[in-house]
Amino acid sequence: MKNNNLKKYGALIVSSALLLGTLTACGAKDESSNSGASSGGDTIKVGLNLELSGNVASYGTGIAKGAELAIKEINDAGGIDGKKIETVKIDNKSENSEATSAAMKLATQEKVVAQIGSATSGNTVAAVQVANQNKMPIISPSGTSPTVTVNDDGSVNEYAFRTCFIDPFQGKIAANFASNDLKAKNVAIFSDSSSDYAKGLAEAFKKQIEANGGKVVAEESYVAKDTDFKSTLTRLKSKNPDFIYVPGYYEEVGLIVKQARAIGIEAPMMGGDGWDSPKIVELAGADALNNTYFTNHYSAEDPDEKIQKFVKAFKAANDDKSPDAFNALGYDSVYWLKDAIERAGSTKGEDIQKALADTKDLSLVTGTFSVDKEHNTIKSATVLEFKDGKQVFKTKVEP
């Protein structure tokens, strides 16, 4: 999700993974052919390759909590086809090289049927090569970058899947929300030009809003770490937009919202999941944040029955703490895998991979999802609104 080092280290990781791959090729071949049989006892081994320490430890531990709850529920209900799930949890320390070796260990030593993880796109990509070679499906709960499943040359990584939607999808959802729910006609875009994430969202938003008949009256950008946005915002104001799209991270977005309101911009503003932090309320102030929206994976306040059941179960298991998006995605990843194993009727990597790729209209906590040709998950996104500094569930937008 928030991993800029991806490209920088990508080449290095792929090449080292290839090297490791050739070194262990003989061994790997034998193991992959009987990976199903090895789990054929009375348990099904599932690997968790997550960021349990390091700089994005909060993502990984969040996913682990959600996934463990799901596994416990499944086991209490009798397991998958009568077999209990056995978890093998490995900490990849938020590092790409550790993620690769963790995947290697899961595939060759532990012989798991599938891997759940990692949280960031970068760490997931680092494990993809290993997964393809060992025919071990991996499901990244929150790797939103398109590169997780599709390589730069356009080829699809057969064994890579993700539970969340991809980055550009959020831009599309925001555009549909702006034209359908807010009836916006003249929109402005103010995006972070130093982040691939923000640029991807802005591009997708622009494409969709123009397809919806809207007009982009102004397009401006800033660079992460800027603090003064007033002059650019004053310029935006003179164009009289009735909606402003601000994809970016909360540190700058908080200041942008505050300064925009200070110079009298009343138009609604919207962004993506980079807005999801309590810090944004401190930075912008609760008043300034009124009439702003952002897209996210799910909301604990969604009245949907499935979601409320999950929230209740999670709270019971975690000292009344309300589950966040990572908890929900981790939870869903396990149930998706369970569904795939049941449909495949087998624990062989190839069969699970086929079942995952064929997923259609599977209803889980974070939405009803289907998988397309590029292994992108098509599902609904949730739109949240800030009301007096609180995130309030606004609506769910279907793709």
Next chain:
Amino acid sequence: MEWLQQLVNGISIGSIYALIALGYTMVYGIIKLINFAHGDIFMIGAFVGFYGLTHWHIGFIPSLLAAMIICSILGVVIERLAYKRLRNATRIAALITAIGMSLLIEYTTIFFRGAQPEAYPDDAVISKTFTIFGTQISSESIIILATTIILMVLLQFIVHKTKIGKAMRAVSHDMEAARLMGINVNNTISATFAIGSALAGAAGVVFGLYYTKIDPLMGIIPGVKAFIAAVLGGIGSIPGAMTGGMVLGIVETIVSAVGFSMWRDAAAFIILILILIFKPAGIFGKNTREKV
């Protein structure tokens, strides 16, 4: 109306540059040292103000004063510890020490409180927006401008009407001659650091009030911009620092206003390069011949 609004934006950011630039210019004027740790004193001021407002709950004016006092003490300590013994060393040695000092302050702060940003509280001052001729002027902008003007008038008074001001002017004119006339040069230099750092501390609090977000590395860019402002106005000249800060703030705003927001920082550095090529003495600087 848009232009009037942009002018207000430019003056607000320009006031902050001017306050920081004053410290640069005073220190340069007296010991010919570009004090790169100055931007970090500005950062410390912002944090002291933040703790004053949120932890000690002492209100805006006392927080501002606390920041100024703590920063002036810090400025004097830095001067006594690091720069004093280098007074007769080469200029480059002192400059490198200043850069080292800057990094030391930044990372000591990170060591003690982490690198995460903090947000100034909303209710630090009465937050109100006035609309004049269709231009929105926030009470924060007015406070920034008022603080800047009051401090500058105070500074002019100190430099031109007091004994220590006279000593500062004498030392900056000729240190050796001043010493022979019985002026305590060390104390005078310390006083210069104290006043310059207090202004930077005030700028930090005002910055936090206006832009909300503060973090341990926040001093770098405003520090560099204020340095450009000081050079633009003529380094060593106090009215020059004020004018340079305002001009730089307004130029940056205009660059963004005409749609080149990505070029804003570049514009500041282009100004630095142009001024160094064509008028190295700056707007207010005197063209003095090097003494042989």
